[in-house]
Amino acid sequence: MTSPDYDHFCRLIRQKSGLVLTPEKAYLVSSRLAPLARAEGLGTVENLLALLRAGASDALVQQAVDVMATHESYFFRDTAPFEQLANAVLPPLIAARQTQRSLRIWCAACSSGQEPYSVAMILKEMGPKLAGWKLDILATDMSEPILRKASTGLYNDFEVNRGLSPERQTRWFKRETDGWRVSPALQQMVRFRPHNLLQGSAGLGVFDVVFCRNVLIYFDIETKRQILDHVRRAMAPDGSLLLGSAETVLGVSSAVEPVPGLRGLYRPTDGAASRSA
Numbered sequence: 336m337t338s339p340d341y342d343h344f345c346r347l348i349r350q351k352s353g354l355v356l357t358p359e360k361a362y363l364v365s366s367r368l369a370p371l372a373r374a375e376g377l378g379t380v381e382n383l384l385a386l387l388r389a390g391a392s393d394a395l396v397q398q399a400v401d402v403m404a405t406h407e408s409y410f411f412r413d414t415a416p417f418e419q420l421a422n423a424v425l426p427p428l429i430a431a432r433q434t435q436r437s438l439r440i441w442c443a444a445c446s447s448g449q450e451p452y453s454v455a456m457i458l459k460e461m462g463p464k465l466a467g468w469k470l471d472i473l474a475t476d477m478s479e480p481i482l483r484k485a486s487t488g489l490y491n492d493f494e495v496n497r498g499l500s501p502e503r504q505t506r507w508f509k510r511e512t513d514g515w516r517v518s519p520a521l522q523q524m525v526r527f528r529p530h531n532l533l534q535g536s537a538g539l540g541v542f543d544v545v546f547c548r549n550v551l552i553y554f555d556i557e558t559k560r561q562i563l564d565h566v567r568r569a570m571a572p573d574g575s576l577l578l579g580s581a582e583t584v585l586g587v588s589s590a591v592e593p594v595p596g597l598r599g600l601y602r603p604t605d606g607a608a609s610r611s612a
């Protein structure tokens with residue numbers, strides 16, 4: 336599918352979300368837009384693309400952006416980042432924050448919530464080391480429908496069987512008629528809020544740890560660089576950034592640098608942790 340309407344749609348999606356669509360993605364675009372075209376009574380994807388080019392409502396544009404985003408996520412995705420959080424990131428932070436006794440963690444592009452709830456489980460499982468601390472997990476995504484799902488804390492059998500050990504499922508979830516509900520103890524640690532990574536990080540505050548995983552892969556290099564700069568500005572000097580296993584800053588940004596031996600873990604290039612390393 337190549338047409339002025341398709342080219343306009345690619346520009347629109349890039350402008351709204353950063354997501355890069357190329358002519359080779361036409362099949363993906365078509366399969367994801369078809370249900371929306373039917374739901375809107377437009378019949379075909381071509382009609383939907385034409386309407387989006389002619390001038391559609393903000394709500395329809397937002398729906399089209401949402402369906403083009405990949406929301407795949409699961410608990411303790413890739414395992415290693417969560418082990419690094421527990422074993423390499425939190426111990427020095429706990430030592431450094433003994434006076435404030437507070438930690439802030441940002442899950443940027445959190446999708447349906449499995450990532451921030453996994454982080455909450457790790458924090459809870461630190462036991463007495465974090466007892467009485469103020470723990471704030473901010474979980475953001477550009478998609479409001481996926482945030483609504485995340486904030487219910489309700490997952491089906493398939494979702495709880497992806498990445499969760501039976502022990503964690505028993506400890507942190509309760510069976511309900513519609514699925515498995517995250518315990519209130521974890522839910523109250525996580526705040527969900529809409530946020531588009533293209534809009535920078537002003538107003539979000541400063542974070543000790545940032546998870547920005549499996550989202551940079553969808554952007555072009557300049558967008559990745561801008562987002563990494565924004566993320567760096569939102570990090571404490573001794574903070575940590577965790578990226579996805581297919582993501583790297585090499586050749587993209589010098590705002591953060593890899594922590595040797597810990598794949599996917601980054602520290603601010605000019606940060607306190609880097610200076611003392």
Ligand SMILES: C[S@@+](CC[C@H](N)C(=O)[O-])C[C@H]1O[C@@H](n2cnc3c(N)ncnc32)[C@H](O)[C@@H]1O
Pocket residue numbers: 351352353354404405406407408409412443444445446447450475476477478481530531532533547548549550579
């Ligand atoms: C594949 S999911 C990653 C979820 C989670 N971080 C993980 O690793 O499992 C990508 C998420 O990025 C979100 N996203 C895409 N572009 C975004 C943007 N410009 N700003 C904020 N979120 C965005 C999508 O809505 C989607 O929920």
